[in-house]
Structure formats: C-alpha cells, structure tokens
Amino acid sequence: MPVFVEDYLIEVPEIEFDPTDPRWIELCQTSIWKEYPGWEGDGYPFELCSLDSVNDSSIVKHYKNVFKDFDLRWSNYISKQTSPGDGGDPEARANQVDPTLVKGTLIKGNIADRPILPHIDATRTAGFVFPLTLPADINFHSGKCVNEYEDIVYTHEYKPVITILNSGNIWHSVSTKQIGNPRYSFQLDCYNTWEEIVDLINTL
Numbered sequence: 001m002p003v004f005v006e007d008y009l010i011e012v013p014e015i016e017f018d019p020t021d022p023r024w025i026e027l028c029q030t031s032i033w034k035e036y037p038g039w040e041g042d043g044y045p046f047e048l049c050s051l052d053s054v055n056d057s058s059i060v061k062h063y064k065n066v067f068k069d070f071d072l073r074w075s076n077y078i079s080k081q082t083s084p085g086d087g088g089d090p091e092a093r094a095n096q097v098d099p100t101l102v103k104g105t106l107i108k109g110n111i112a113d114r115p116i117l118p119h120i121d122a123t124r125t126a127g128f129v130f131p132l133t134l135p136a137d138i139n140f141h142s143g144k145c146v147n148e149y150e151d152i153v154y155t156h157e158y159k160p161v162i163t164i165l166n167s168g169n170i171w172h173s174v175s176t177k178q179i180g181n182p183r184y185s186f187q188l189d190c191y192n193t194w195e196e197i198v199d200l201i202n203t204l
Contacts (some may be wrong), residue, residue: 001043001157002202003013003134004198005154005156006154006164007169007170008069008078008140008154008156008165008166008170008172008199009068009156009163009165009166009195009198010035010163010166010197010198010204011085011109011159011161011162011163012161012163012201013159013161013165014204015162015204017022017130017161019130019132019133019134019160019162021059021129023058023059024130024186025061025155027057027059027186028106028108028132028172028184030053031049031051031054031100031106032051032053033047033048033049033108034048036107036200045109045111045113046107046108046109046110046111046113046116046183047101047107047108047116048105048106048107048108049105050074050103050104051120052055053105054104054105054106054186060165062163063162063199064102064188067128068204069200069203070128070190070197071107071190071192071196072102072103072128072188072189072190072191073100073101073102074193075101075123075124081103087122089123092149092192097129102188103188104187104188105186106118106180106184106185106186107183107184107185107186107187108183108184109181109182109183110182110183111174111176111183112181113176115147115148115158115174115175115176116173116174117143117146117147117148118146118147118148118150118171118172118173119171119172119173120143120167120168120169120171120172121167122169122172123189124167124190125166125167125168125190125191125192125194126161126164126165126167126197127157127164127165127167127187127188127189127190128163128164128187128188128190129162129165129185129186129187130185130186130187131159131161131163131185132159132185132186133161133183133185134158134185135157135158135184136157136158136163136183137155137157137174138155138158138170138173138174138176139152139154139155139156139160139172139173139174140152140153140154140155140156140171140172140174141151141153141170141171142166143171144171144188145171145172145200148173148174149175151171161167164197169194
C-alpha cells in the first residue's frame with residue numbers, strides 16, 4: 001500500500017525499485033551532464049541529463065509505462081526572476097511544457113558544497129523521485145522562507161522507494177548536512193493535481 005506523509009509526499013513501496021540495479025548505475029556513469037541554471041539564473045548545486053540515451057533505456061521506459069495513466073510531461077522551462085520559487089507564472093508554465101513528450105531527468109547533486117534553497121517548483125505539480133544514492137533527505141517548510149533551516153515542519157529521509165513529492169505546492173529544500181555526495185536521482189515531472197495523484201496512486 002502507498003505510504004502517505006501528510007500532504008508532503010507519497011512513498012510507493014509496492015512498485016519494485018532497486019537503486020543498485022546495474023542499469024541505473026550505468027546510466028549515471030555514462031551520462032553527459034549539463035549544469036542546471038535554476039530559476040534565478042545563478043545555478044543550483046546539480047547537473048542534469050535528459051538525453052535520449054537515458055529516456056530510451058529499458059529501465060526508464062519500464063517506469064514510464066508503470067505510470068502511464070499519470071499526466072507526465074517534459075518541461076525545459078527556466079522561470080524568470082519575476083517569480084523566483086513561487087511556482088512560476090501559470091500561463092508561462094503552460095507554454096513551456098510539451099504535452100506530447102514524456103522525458104525523465106537524471107540529476108547529480110553536490111549538496112555538500114551548496115544547499116538547495118527553499119522553493120516551490122515552478123514547472124510541475126509533483127516530482128516522481130527515484131533516489132539512486134542513499135542516504136538522502138529533503139526538508140518541507142511551513143511557508144516561504146529564505147534558508148534551508150527555517151520553518152522546517154518535516155525532514156524526510158528517502159528510502160529505496162519511489163517517492164512522489166508535492167513539490168509544486170509546498171516549500172522544500174535540501175540542507176548541506178547531506179551525507180552522500182554526489183547525490184544521484186532520477187525524476188519524472190507530473191502535472192496532475194495532488195488530489196488526482198492520490199486517487200491514481202490508489203489504483204496502481
């Protein structure tokens with residue numbers, strides 16, 4: 001059964017997922033990475049890879065099929081300084097996603113060097129996170145704040161389980177206390193409402 005943690009996230013342990021699967025390891029070792037500029041244009045402490053070599057791999061295709069009934073889409077949108085971290089402009093968001101294309105993204109983070117500051121995702125309702133290195137955690141905040149230690153209401157430590165984050169509605173961050181470095185994950189962008197996601201998860 002899914003594991004619901006308030007309105008912050010859903011763990012889906014009934015869907016088989018092994019972060020030590022050699023296919024994940026090979027993707028992380030062979031991918032071509034590019035720096036993520038972030039919504040302020042000043043960078044985030046991670047690099048991305050969304051190339052066809054990732055998305056055409058058997059393991060990624062498998063999970064796209066598992067979640068085929070969800071509104072998964074691809075966005076390469078970088079929000080502007082006019083709306084940093086506040087979820088972006090809905091019209092701009094709609095114009096920057098491709099409803100015909102589903103891509104996932106490998107993420108390599110150097111969290112020990114720099115935190116991921118509190119933000120709300122500008123381009124998606126939720127993130128489907130496949131944690132590939134552990135330990136790893138994420139903070140959830142009670143509201144808008146300026147640093148990763150402020151107003152924390154819950155810190156979640158990832159397990160080797162697919163985890164759906166309510167990332168487009170709740171402020172979240174990652175602190176420099178992160179142990180594992182670099183930190184790898186695979187993510188899919190989702191555009192269902194959180195209520196729709198809850199209903200769909202219960203049908204899997």
